[in-house]
Amino acid sequence: MxxxxxxxxxxxxxxxxxxxxxxxxxxxxxxxxxxxxxxxxxxxxxxxxxxxxxxxxxxxxxxxxxxxxxxxxxxxxxxxxxxxxxxxxxxxxxxxxxxxxxxxxxxxxxxxxxxxxxxxxxxxxxxxxxxxxxxxxxxxxxxxxxxxxxxxxxxxxxxxxxxxxxxxxxxxxxxxxxxxxxxxxxxxxxxxxxxxxxxxxxxxxxxxETKGLKPKVSFASALATLQAYPLAKFAVISIALSHMIMVSVMAMTPIHMQHLGYDLVVVGFTISLHIAGMYAFSPVFGWFADKFGRLKTVLLGQMIFVFALGFAGFGSEDRFMVTVGLFLLGLGWSAATVAGSALLAESLPADEKTNVQGLSDSSMNLAGALGGGLAGSVLAAFAFIGVNVAALVPVVIIVGLGAFGRLERQ
Structure with a gap:
């Protein structure tokens, strides 16, 4: 063919x-x-x-x-x-x-x-x-x-x-x-x-390479594969932690805005803009990842997260600032997820790819659930600004691994 x-x-x-x-x-x-x-x-x-x-x-x-x-x-x-x-x-x-x-x-x-x-x-x-x-x-x-x-x-x-x-x-x-x-x-x-x-x-x-091979289907084999392929390991970690950042802040936004006295129409509009940021601009980040590299695009996503968390956190009492922050939060997620997924798909042998992809999707959802659960306690103790400041921790981890880890530049 x-x-x-x-x-x-x-x-x-x-x-x-x-x-x-x-x-x-x-x-x-x-x-x-x-x-x-x-x-x-x-x-x-x-x-x-x-x-x-x-x-x-x-x-x-x-x-x-x-x-x-x-x-x-x-x-x-x-x-x-x-x-x-x-x-x-x-x-x-x-x-x-x-x-x-x-x-x-x-x-x-x-x-x-x-x-x-x-x-x-x-x-x-x-x-x-x-x-x-x-x-x-x-x-x-x-x-x-x-x-x-x-x-x-x-x-x-x-x-x-x-x-x-x-x-x-x-x-x-x-x-x-x-x-x-x-x-x-x-x-x-x-x-x-x-x-x-x-x-x-x-x-x-x-x-x-895949002809006659049985698929590697165990959780242990997926982890072993990630140890052997640092780029794939970074991709899985960055996708999961980026999802945790997004979910933790997004899940607490409706509660915070209701506490400020805004009705469901305003809350719904804010979340709609956030969803638009998540999906509507993904082709832009796909083009950027192909043009300038997957790793750079993941790190760009983290930079956008920093601005998003700054707007939503330090402007937590202002509706406009929170809305801008949530929109940027969606953009950061889009950049990191699109580029991270492309990096994962390209950095693994064919016979190991789907097993690790399944692990990545599972980790992504579990990280989101964990982030949403922990964010409720942080909101109760440190208000909405605390949620945004805490979300900077996974950003630092991703940037550290991407900028200083032993990774081939892609």
Missing amino acids: NLKDLDFIQRRTVKVLTVGQVLGGFGLGSTLSIGSLLAAELSGSPAWAGAAATFSTLGAATWAIPLARLAFAKGRRVSLASGAALAISGAALVIVAAAVHVFPLLLVALFLLGGGSAVGLQARFAATDVPTDRPKARDLSIVVWATTVGAVIGPNMFGPGEVVGQALGLPTMTGPFLFTILAQISATTVFWFGLRPDPLLLAKELNA
Whole structure:
């Protein structure tokens, strides 16, 4: 197969992944916020509202590794479809849990829904599978950018979903999960029929090193691989810690702004700008990573984080400063995640790549959950400025590893 054929397959693969990401994100865009409301209602206490995000995040972290192993063994099509099947099962179980009013069942459902988030993360790596001369970071960033559509439109489907749910006699607040089911089915259909040939199976077929090899699927082997490849190790650490920085500040922003007296409209606008920063500009950072290097782009992300934390922290009493800080926070996450993901995809042997990618996605979600959990205590003790100052610690770690670690410059 010549380079022209591979280039055509890669272009088609990126288009298919982009469409699938739009549909998948559309289905998951409103489920976490509604899940929080359902958790508070079914548990009988608002203290359990945060359990929705916690269990969904833990689900995404848990499913990331087995889905990555499945991808190496059976291809991206099977893996992405399996993750979507988990999300579909979770959405259906949410409706059942609300109908029978059983809170633990809701938590199980949200855990399964995490499979949809795991699919979204794995899809970005699928954009780097086909061995071509095309800029990898740019293709990866386009797939990340596609999440913008669902993230923006999804939360606005609560009203229409409730209308449909009431017409069908579903429990209150469960109508939007019908949209989740339909969206995930649509995304799965796009992946299943569009990813032909399967990008990962094609890459394995063209790579003589992987022929006849069994995939390395253990957690221990992934850690051993990272020890052998310092660039990959740095990529995993920078992705996870950057996600921790973003989640810890973002999760505390609505609480802080409500304490300042702002209503949900203002809070929602601020978070919307933050999400736009996370996804809408990812192609810019993909281009920057291809042009100037992945490592430099990760460090650029940390520099943007410093400005973001400065604006949001030291301007914590000013709405404009907090909004600017949250937007910059999204930009920093985008730069670090796009460049770090491209660096990880390119710095590993083909037979070890998917195993470590799964570990990276799992670490990313766990770091986010940890950051969000710790940020609540920091907010209570040191206010919003304390959250932002504390978030500088992982920034320093990433900069130290990137600037002074024994890494090849990429």
